[in-house]
Amino acid sequence: MEIKSIVAEILKNKEETGGVKEVYFAACGGSNAALWPAKYMLEAESKSIRTGAWNANEFNYNPPAVYGENSVLVVASQKGDTPETVNAAKNARAKGVPVIGLTFAPQSELAKNCDYVLVYTFGPDKDIAGEKTVVALEIAAEFLHQAENWASYDKFMDGKAKIDGIVKKAQKMVEKRAEAFAQEYKDDSVIYTMASGAGYGAAYMESICIFMEMQWINSSTIHTGEYFHGPFEITDNNTAFMIQMSEGKTRFLDERALTFLKKYGKRFEVLDAKDLGLSTIDPAVVDYFNHSLFNNVYSVYNKHLAEARKHPLSTRRYMWKVQY
Amino acid sequence: MEIKSIVAEILKNKEETGGVKEVYFAACGGSNAALWPAKYMLEAESKSIRTGAWNANEFNYNPPAVYGENSVLVVASQKGDTPETVNAAKNARAKGVPVIGLTFAPQSELAKNCDYVLVYTFGPDKDIAGEKTVVALEIAAEFLHQAENWASYDKFMDGKAKIDGIVKKAQKMVEKRAEAFAQEYKDDSVIYTMASGAGYGAAYMESICIFMEMQWINSSTIHTGEYFHGPFEITDNNTAFMIQMSEGKTRFLDERALTFLKKYGKRFEVLDAKDLGLSTIDPAVVDYFNHSLFNNVYSVYNKHLAEARKHPLSTRRYMWKVQY
Numbered sequence: 001m002e003i004k005s006i007v008a009e010i011l012k013n014k015e016e017t018g019g020v021k022e023v024y025f026a027a028c029g030g031s032n033a034a035l036w037p038a039k040y041m042l043e044a045e046s047k048s049i050r051t052g053a054w055n056a057n058e059f060n061y062n063p064p065a066v067y068g069e070n071s072v073l074v075v076a077s078q079k080g081d082t083p084e085t086v087n088a089a090k091n092a093r094a095k096g097v098p099v100i101g102l103t104f105a106p107q108s109e110l111a112k113n114c115d116y117v118l119v120y121t122f123g124p125d126k127d128i129a130g131e132k133t134v135v136a137l138e139i140a141a142e143f144l145h146q147a148e149n150w151a152s153y154d155k156f157m158d159g160k161a162k163i164d165g166i167v168k169k170a171q172k173m174v175e176k177r178a179e180a181f182a183q184e185y186k187d188d189s190v191i192y193t194m195a196s197g198a199g200y201g202a203a204y205m206e207s208i209c210i211f212m213e214m215q216w217i218n219s220s221t222i223h224t225g226e227y228f229h230g231p232f233e234i235t236d237n238n239t240a241f242m243i244q245m246s247e248g249k250t251r252f253l254d255e256r257a258l259t260f261l262k263k264y265g266k267r268f269e270v271l272d273a274k275d276l277g278l279s280t281i282d283p284a285v286v287d288y289f290n291h292s293l294f295n296n297v298y299s300v301y302n303k304h305l306a307e308a309r310k311h312p313l314s315t316r317r318y319m320w321k322v323q324y
Numbered sequence: 325m326e327i328k329s330i331v332a333e334i335l336k337n338k339e340e341t342g343g344v345k346e347v348y349f350a351a352c353g354g355s356n357a358a359l360w361p362a363k364y365m366l367e368a369e370s371k372s373i374r375t376g377a378w379n380a381n382e383f384n385y386n387p388p389a390v391y392g393e394n395s396v397l398v399v400a401s402q403k404g405d406t407p408e409t410v411n412a413a414k415n416a417r418a419k420g421v422p423v424i425g426l427t428f429a430p431q432s433e434l435a436k437n438c439d440y441v442l443v444y445t446f447g448p449d450k451d452i453a454g455e456k457t458v459v460a461l462e463i464a465a466e467f468l469h470q471a472e473n474w475a476s477y478d479k480f481m482d483g484k485a486k487i488d489g490i491v492k493k494a495q496k497m498v499e500k501r502a503e504a505f506a507q508e509y510k511d512d513s514v515i516y517t518m519a520s521g522a523g524y525g526a527a528y529m530e531s532i533c534i535f536m537e538m539q540w541i542n543s544s545t546i547h548t549g550e551y552f553h554g555p556f557e558i559t560d561n562n563t564a565f566m567i568q569m570s571e572g573k574t575r576f577l578d579e580r581a582l583t584f585l586k587k588y589g590k591r592f593e594v595l596d597a598k599d600l601g602l603s604t605i606d607p608a609v610v611d612y613f614n615h616s617l618f619n620n621v622y623s624v625y626n627k628h629l630a631e632a633r634k635h636p637l638s639t640r641r642y643m644w645k646v647q648y
Contacts (some may be wrong), residue, residue, distance in 0.1 A: 034632025040492075043376065047390050050374050052367065055549035058520055062611070066371050074504060084549070190514060190542045196382055208554035216558055218514045220531075220544030225379035225408070228648050229353025230532035234540055249386040260648050287386070309342040317557060324552050324584050 003135070007142035008115045010072055012099050022050045022069035023143055026059040026088045030209040031102075031132070036201025037291040038074070038136035044198075044287075045144055045152070050051050057084040060091060060295040071100045074139055076132055078122070080108020089113040089280075100139060102132055124299075128164040133201075133291050155282040159289050162281055165288075169297045170276040174300050181269050182304035185240055190218040194243040194257055196225055197250035199273075199290030206242065206298045214313045217304065224257040232257075237266040242301075248287030249274035271297055327459070330440045331466035334396055334422050345394035345465055346374045350383040350412045352398075354533040355400040355456065360525025361615040362398070362460035366612075368522075369468055369476070381408040384415060384618045397423045398463055400456055402446070404432020413437040424463060426456050450624075452488040457525075457615050479606040482614050486605055490613075491620045494600040498624050505593050506628035509564055514542040518567040518581055520549055521574035521598075523525065523614030530566065530622045548581040549574075556581075561590040565623075568618050571597035572611030595621055 001009075008132045014020050023042060025035040032055055039053035052064070056075065071090040077085045080103040090113050092099045101114030111117045121130035128134065138160065144150035185191060191211055193202035204221045211219035222231045224243070241261060245254045251273075261268045271294055273279070278286060278293050306313045318324065325333075338344050347366060349359040359644045363377035365637030376388070380399065387390035397416040401409045404427040414437050416423045428446045445454035452458065462484065467473035473574055509515060515535055519527035545557045548567070553583045565585060569578045575597075585592045595618055597603070602610060602617050628635045642648065 029550055032550065032553070044386060044388050055520075055547055057549040057577055058547075058574055061576060062368060062521060064368050082553075163463060196379075197386060208550065213554035213557040218542060218544075220542075223379055223382075225381040226353055226356065226532065228643075229356070229406075230537035232648070233537040233643060234542060235642070250382055252385060253381055256648075264642065264646075318559070318588065319552075319557060319585075322588075324556070324580075 033205035076102035080105035080110035183309035357529035404429035404434035506632035
């Protein structure tokens with residue numbers, strides 16, 4: 001079933017009981033981060049729908065009191081076997097809350113427990129317009145469009161049509177920089193990521209899924225607006241940062257942080273959405289595409305970093321190996 | 325003006341135009357973290373009010389579309405001079421949005437730009453029931469009570485009456501542990517904090533305001549529910565953690581992370597809300613008091629850590645010293 005039809009059906013089914021008033025997103029780790037732009041877009045744009053992006057287990061143990069009759073749940077899990085996320089889907093169905101599940105594994109436990117299953121694109125050559133983050137964004141866009149006649153819907157769909165081309169070009173553009181980055185930073189034991197706005201999830205994902213999980217490098221995501229209220233004190237000539245210069249409304253926050261880094265730091269890698277071609281997307285919706293750009297550009301860096309460190313991205317000591 | 329009367333006045337003023345539909349919180353750094361429990365409580369409990377906790381500058385550059393006629397803004401700044409937060413207050417008043425300002429400086433620029441000013445308690449011997457976080461919680465509680473006849477209001481007020489006694493006892497209880505912690509961890513270059521739920525802000529504050537800002541120690545806050553989806557891979561016999569065992573609905577998440585730390589880690593300091601006496605507060609509202617307990621218990625640790633490291637908590641290289 002297409003996203004447009006899924007949303008239409010849910011809205012129709014809820015008509016008699018007051019409509020859709022909440023759309024919640026729940027997942028874990030990288031999937032949680034991937035849903036962030038959709039949550040951010042609904043939060044920013046919607047006049048009638050409450051939203052929230054939750055770690056699935058926190059959502060299971062402490063869902064909002066309002067979660068129920070007028071709610072919709074969106075969950076995501078790559079292999080469809082994340083127990084906390086499967087439980088979120090089960091709990092939703094027990095409550096009569098429609099669940100849309102995003103996964104790469106249509107036969108999975110998660111898929112079995114969702115009312116609607118969307119299989120996204122994945123892998124090095126994937127169509128970016130069909131990846132997890134964009135699928136989630138499209139769900140949000142359809143709710144905005146069908147429930148509120150959102151003025152920027154066509155602009156969003158135009159952005160969706162452009163994002164694959166932009167990302168593929170950007171990935172080529174950073175190839176050499178990524179190689180140099182890997183040589184420069186391969187022995188660092190701490191690397192910070194920095195970001196703001198709808199693209200923050202990409203920095204969080206890089207920090208927890210790549211640096212910490214796949215490279216065992218200490219890391220944290222610093223919000224560029226929060227940087228000046230604490231974190232900036234760790235800046236010196238040795239501290240390592242990757243900073244996302246987003247395109248859109250919160251770019252000024254990123255620029256301010258970069259200005260400071262240029263003055264008081266020495267070791268920072270800049271990913272600039274303007275420089276990487278995101279600006280052909282309409283300003284009304286460009287914010288929401290930062291994530292897909294940065295997340296897929298990081299992949300180029302990650303490949304080189306793993307090679308330079310002789311630490312394959314598939315290395316784990318605990319995940320899928322021990323009980324937890 | 326008392327919180328009760330402020331909220332009553334705002335609700336009355338908004339009656340003709342549809343009531344209060346959004347209560348937003350905006351601040352920077354430690355003040356942002358301090359507002360987290362109030363946002364969390366409204367998010368969890370309210371049936372009619374949307375909420376969000378924002379870095380003030382992100383809020384200034386990208387407020388939700390719905391922000392306006394039916395909104396209320398709560399801001400906070402210790403000295404009342406944080407430019408981003410002052411701007412948030414100014415923008416609100418320009419839009420006709422009532423602003424409640426929390427500060428320790430009633431003559432400040434922030435105070436001048438708020439409709440209502442609440443001066444909170446501060447300092448080593450402060451009454452915890454009057455500190456910034458509890459004042460913000462009380463604002464949220466009054467909205468829940470007056471707008472929705474919240475069933476847990478009396479339990480919340482009872483918790484508020486108890487929190488000062490609990491914290492003062494807990495601070496004495498950890499004195500010796502804090503001394504030992506300082507000796508054990510004084511040479512660490514990375515210390516993680518871990519938390520979940522309504523108390524997450526206390527861990528974030530410890531991480532960005534104390535470790536990073538005041539001690540120049542690398543740090544990050546790991547959500548205990550997210551830990552198993554990436555971050556746990558950095559766990560080994562050397563990695564240093566401070567973990568908050570919260571009291572309330574998300575405690576299971578913290579327990580699960582602690583179980584893992586006990587098996588695969590060696591160096592972690594446990595702050596346990598049960599052990600520290602928080603459980604005399606009613607289970608319906610106990611979650612919201614974790615922040616005040618942990619935040620004030622950290623203070624005891626911070627004092628000893630700063631002494632052991634010979635790095636006073638007042639040391640800064642950039643904050644208030646250079647332009648940024």
